[in-house]
Amino acid sequence: MQIGAIIDKGPMDWQIVQQTNGSANISLSGSWTAKEDNAIEPKVFVRIVNEETGEVIIPWKGSANLGKAQWEITIADVPAGGLYRLETCLSLNADHYKAMEWAVRGDMIHHIGVGDVFVIAGQSNAAGYGKDPIYDPPELGLHLLRNNGHWALAAHPMNESTGIIHEANREVSNPGHSPYLSFARKLKRELGYPIGLIQTACGSSPLSAWNPEEDGYLYRNMMDILQSQGVGTIKGVLWYQGCSDTAVDESATYLDRFKRIVARLREDRNDAELPLLTVQLNRWVHPVHETSNQNWGRLREAQRQAARQIAGVYVVPAIDCSLSDSAHISASSNLVLGERLARTALKYLYGKPFICDAPDIEEAIRIGPAQIRLTFKHISDRLFVYDEGADGLPFVAEDEEGFLHAVGYELEDPHSIAITLGREWIGECWVHGASEQNPKSFVPVDFASHLPMLSFYGVRVTEQKPGGATL
Structure with a gap:
């Protein structure tokens, strides 16, 4: 039969405990057993140490005695980090904090992190x-x-x-x-x-x-x-x-x-x-x-x-x-x-200064009888199309007559590409980008991040008013 402090409930070996504002509370409970009949106010103690160095992170803390040799404790403010080792021991004497290293053994939990x-x-x-x-x-x-x-x-x-x-x-x-x-x-x-x-x-x-x-x-x-x-x-x-x-x-x-x-x-x-x-x-x-x-x-x-x-x-x-x-x-x-x-x-989630957003179409505007300007947000440097020909671009327009493919293009500014279609569209027009099941190989990227644009489907082409506004 085991002696000392027994952990019945608590983190597992290798568990990561979710931190909040840089720390976490860790709760434990269990039982204890002792061979000595003269135990005076037995109490289970718990501490947390750095697993790499053995340095004490949270010093020995006494648990609450629930009666019938049961105990529980919540260790507050365990700092984010690790890996940690959680140790328990059983003190048999009323003077609990004297020579804790010679208290009765206790269970341990290894390799935990916050x-x-x-x-x-x-x-x-x-x-x-x-x-x-x-x-x-x-x-x-x-x-x-x-x-x-x-x-x-x-x-x-x-x-x-x-x-x-x-x-x-x-x-x-x-x-x-x-x-x-x-x-x-x-x-x-x-x-x-x-x-x-x-x-x-x-x-x-x-x-x-x-x-x-x-x-x-x-x-x-x-x-x-x-x-x-x-x-x-x-x-x-x-x-x-x-x-x-x-x-x-x-x-x-x-x-x-x-x-x-x-x-x-x-x-x-x-x-x-x-x-x-x-x-x-x-x-x-x-x-x-x-x-x-x-x-x-x-x-x-x-x-x-x-x-x-x-x-x-x-x-x-x-x-x-x-x-x-x-x-x-x-x-x-x-x-x-x-x-x-x-x-x-x-x-x-953490407020760090990372470039992470993929180019995302902002608008598609008619700028000529068979021309559409596609403007993207999240461009840190410039839109880059790998010097592909028009037939290699992953853009296709669609009207009531069917699909319209690009026959030419111009990179107008860092955020925009103007594509020329093979014919003028009839009625309303929508544009798709790398939307197919298996689209064309080269997808435009932001040159700084080299993130490809997000695929898009059914973006309506709007008319440009005089002065640059759109309908």
Whole structure:
């Protein structure tokens, strides 16, 4: 039988505890046993030390005695950082603070950190299916709540299902590399404290599986994981989903349904400003069906609009990412994608001066019989099109007669490109940019960041009034 202080409830080895304003409170409870019959006012004590050096971070603090050899304590203001070791001991004497190093032994919790915790949700590219080799090693301070219900050192594949305790998000095949170790590494490097990840994604999952107003089984699974693990506040959600909703009805309703998910998630987590870092869909190298390009365009536009219309939702592009197969981001591009997400978090969640916003179309204006000026925001240097010819540009206009393709272009200023179409349009006109299922290879970028523009679909071309105003 064990003696001394026993921890029955508290953080796990390797767990990252969410910090608030630079610190966290850590609660523990348990029992104690002692062989000595002459124990006078036995009391359990707890302290926290730096795991690398053994330096004391929080000195010995006495717990509350609950009777029947039970104890509990909340250690307040544990500073963001780590890794830490949490130690307990049992003092048998009334003079508790005398020679604590010779108190009766107690349980310990190893490799814990205080930092920020992010939940990963979505489908296969959130689960991670990069199959090419890349150097993206584990690192102390980057930890993962695995599907077996235990915290561990984060390593690929993050969504593998050994010992899984929640089968709702079990992958059918073994996953691979994901963007989120790269994401966490960048944050830890810039912030100086640990990052924890909680994986709840599932390959091939449609939005309905995440919408509690529809099927919602993965939403419930995500909430069950957080509740069962005692995860309170989280820093944000990492969301990458959409391929399974590129059908006519699903793509047309995606934005409204996604808004409902965000609202419900914030309500259930009691965090009205909970941020979501999202990824606009990558390309899919697959035979195109009759409505594929339209559906993919609508879906990507919904993702672009979500970041515009929902406060605290952010989007990064993936249209330029290389693939491991017809649909899944390669490991090498996952590194890039993870850093894009991290820069976005560093700017908008932490107030750091990072360039992170992808070029985003602001307006499309008619400037001639068959000419359109496309103006973009989030240009730090200049719009760059790789010196492509007009036929290589990923822009296409559409009127009641069909599609109009570019036959010429001019980069008018750092923010704008004027494209000349093969004919004058009839009636109303809309313009699309890199919206197809598998758009053209070269997408315009901001030269400073080399971030590609966000794909867009169905942006109406407006008429220019004399003096430069638009109708």
